[in-house]
Amino acid sequence: MNLFERTGKMAIGSRLRLLTAKVTEDATKIYELYDIADFSPKWFPVFFVLSENEAKTITEIANEIGHSQPSVTNIIKEMAKAGLVLDKIKSDDKRRNVVGLTEKGIALADKIIKEQWPDIEISVENMINEATHNLWEAIAEWEFLLEQKSLFKRVQEQKKLRESKAVEIVHYDTKYQSAFKSLNEEWISNYFEMEESDYKALDNPEEYIISRGGKILVALYKGEPLGVCALIKMDDPDYDYEMAKMAVSPKAQGKNIGWLLGQAIINTAKDLGASKIYLESNTILKPAINLYYKLGFQKISGRPTPYKRANIQMELNLNVK
Amino acid sequence: MNLFERTGKMAIGSRLRLLTAKVTEDATKIYELYDIADFSPKWFPVFFVLSENEAKTITEIANEIGHSQPSVTNIIKEMAKAGLVLDKIKSDDKRRNVVGLTEKGIALADKIIKEQWPDIEISVENMINEATHNLWEAIAEWEFLLEQKSLFKRVQEQKKLRESKAVEIVHYDTKYQSAFKSLNEEWISNYFEMEESDYKALDNPEEYIISRGGKILVALYKGEPLGVCALIKMDDPDYDYEMAKMAVSPKAQGKNIGWLLGQAIINTAKDLGASKIYLESNTILKPAINLYYKLGFQKISGRPTPYKRANIQMELNLNVK
DNA sequence: ATTAATTACATAATTGATTATGCAAATATA
DNA sequence: TATATTTGCATAATCAATTATGTAATTAAT
Known part of the structure; x- marks a missing residue:
């Protein structure tokens, strides 16, 4: 079997180079003719x-x-x-x-x-x-x-697609508590400072989030928890849930995990009959803000918040198509 | 308009090179990914x-x-x-x-x-x-x-085809006498020596060939006589005509002129109602012998000839399909 | 058993392109 | 108007391949 049938399309560059050489090789002779x-x-x-x-x-x-x-x-x-x-x-x-x-x-x-x-x-x-x-x-x-679109871009997208298929979103379980805490602690302490309310939620997610009607989802990549996100029940006439504590490991960059977690959280909220989700964040977290927009969140203003670091607030209306 | 639409297929080598470069250019980045x-x-x-x-x-x-x-x-x-x-x-x-x-x-x-x-x-x-x-x-x-088949070979064949279309076969006229003589003299004196009978026929083709029932054809390339061939009436029970004095200028090599002249002479003989054509030549003229075979002539032996230089005799039977 | 030819490969030189760099001329900006 | 930036190009350095060449090692031929 021919080399290029064995290598497959991976070697299209080599194959093109060889064809070019063959087409070009007797150019000088043609001029002489x-x-x-x-x-x-x-x-x-x-x-x-x-x-x-x-x-x-x-x-x-x-x-x-x-x-x-x-x-x-x-x-x-x-x-x-x-x-x-x-x-x-x-x-x-x-x-x-x-x-x-x-x-x-x-x-x-x-x-x-x-x-x-x-x-x-x-x-x-x-x-x-x-x-x-x-x-x-x-x-x-x-x-x-x-x-x-360059070949690089195409391959990059294909890689993302394949890897996102290998990502599994599962419900929280006690064994993920340390991941839930460390993944969040990593970015929070990197950009800001851990606050009292952070410790409470991260150390006791079952008590502070789940038993109060919330949900936590974990993204597993090859079995390893590389992303987490919580849906916290709010006691508010305007909002049913807050999306919070979203964290994705830097190791998992480019695998679409943020998007997958966000989608899963939104679907969970819908299943729970929610009509509006709230979130707060900080504009220095540009990729995160970007993701929220992509997920459909829109900026709002004027709500009080217990977090010092929040300088942007967003909502997602689930009833609008 | 795009360069390659303007150059046409002539630049297929360049176009392939550029595509190869584009496909290859971010290969390193892909590995890094x-x-x-x-x-x-x-x-x-x-x-x-x-x-x-x-x-x-x-x-x-x-x-x-x-x-x-x-x-x-x-x-x-x-x-x-x-x-x-x-x-x-x-x-x-x-x-x-x-x-x-x-x-x-x-x-x-x-x-x-x-x-x-x-x-x-x-x-x-x-x-x-x-x-x-x-x-x-x-x-x-x-x-x-x-x-x-290499591109060179293909272009070569195409060139031959185009040029043979530009070749015109015409009947002898007094103005071609010098070409008839010089083209023949060139190869004869190159390989052998001019003989008495050569001079007779080449100096007075009308008297020695045409008035005796023969024909002379001239191949014109862009108006210039670059090939000649004669069909000489024979006084022989076996043969009607002899194909002789075929000469093609070295300038016209690769333009198929020999083949076109040969074909034209054979058709002329057919039109004259001939059933067999005879020729004699010398085996050192390999391309000529080759051409005669391609035209359908077959080797015979045993006929007397006035030319010292003849060491091969051939015939073409026009009645056989 | 010599000698000659072939083969397998490394090294050198060359080819046809590319990026990197520097400099002068022209243009934009303060 | 002086200064900074941009443009246009030549030169140099580099790259990925090629042909050309030389030299052992092996095989064939006398």
Whole structure:
């Protein structure tokens, strides 16, 4: 079995490189076939754009053909040596190096376009037609797709998706008490200071949260508790529950755990018949605030709070679609 | 308009190179995403074949992945430095450098295959599915097509085809007398010596060939006579005509002119109601003999000839299909 | 048993591109 | 108007591959 059938799509870069090499390998011989000596195939893109118009600057050419600027500088230098382009055509802006084809260059362009170009065009087109999958169109589509979203981004999203599938959200159990405390303690003491009410809830979640009609959810990744979140019953005419004590281990970054926990908490609240959830946080916790917005929470103001660190309050109306 | 829409298929090499660069560009970042440091993406093909089996030699790996041997030598050197492969595993043949993965290498392979590999596989597959033209399959087809016939060969054939279309076969006219003589004189005096009968026919073709019921055809390429061929009436019970004085300018090599002239002469003979054509030549003129065979002539023997240089005689039976 | 040819590989040189860097010219800003 | 920033490009350094070359080790041929 062929290497690339064994490696799979993982090696698409290598496979493309090899195909490029094969397509390119006898380019020099093709030029010789048309008695074009003294022409390096790598000059072609530069040569082509110069043959279309009057004169261009190095940077303009580089942008047009997708090469780096030094690459074009170098190609132009070589072509100038071969007498095909005229370098440093005078311009108002003395930084610019305006280049254009010489008479010799124009004559060569004419020859290439009249004789070689149609032969190659037809040869490649014949290959495209011999194949059932259109390489030329496929490349164009990939250029577009990669423009929209890089391969890195795509892989990153796929990784997140796979890992979030490996995340399991379970209900609180005594064995998670230490995780519940340490995960919260970690970020609170990192940004603020632990307060009396924190200790109460974190040390005795069953007493302070669950027995009072609340819920705690734990996110397990490969069995390990890496995220927690609580839904605390509120004694308030406006709100049924407060979402609080959400904490995700830095180890679990990029696994969507915050989102999954948030969704699970909201669903739990719905199951409990809640119509509004409240939360408070601090704007320095930007990723958290961002997550709350994504979950559908909206900023409100004017409620008293026992926590010193809270400077933003949000609510989620579960009855609105 | 996009550069490649303007250049057309001529720039398929450049376009492939750019796509390869785009696909490859964030490979390093992808490895980092999986906490794989100390791994260069270019190692992947080598790493992969080593992860499949026990141990391999440098050259075996090179052949398998389509790289040059020095490239593999270098990659192995780098991987050895990173502690992923074990170099110079002892072998009977002391020239061989047998290499295999270390424990660390095996562990890494496991990690890559279990985590990174499926994510990339799916990401690339999603891209393939988002496009309407299947890049992966198209590449495979092109690998096959180029294996069958290189791009150079294809372009060469296309050039020949185009040029043979630009060749015009016309009937002899006095203005072609000098071409008729010089083209023949060129090859005859090059390989042999001009004989008395040559001068007669070449200096006075109208008297010696046409007025005696023969024909002369001239191949014009862009108006210039670059090939000639005569059909000489024979006074023989076995043959109607002799095909002779075929000459093609070396300038016109590869334009199929010999074939086109031969075909035209045969058709002319058919139109004249001939049933058998005769020719004589010399076996040192290999391309000519080859052409005669391709035109359908078959070797015969035992006829007398006025030319010293003839050492092969052939005939074409026009009545046989 | 020599000698010649082949093979396996390392090293060196080259190629065609890239990023990094520095400098002068032009433009924007205080 | 002086200063800071940006632009355009050349040069240098680097990278990932390639061909070219040299040298042991092995195999084939005389």
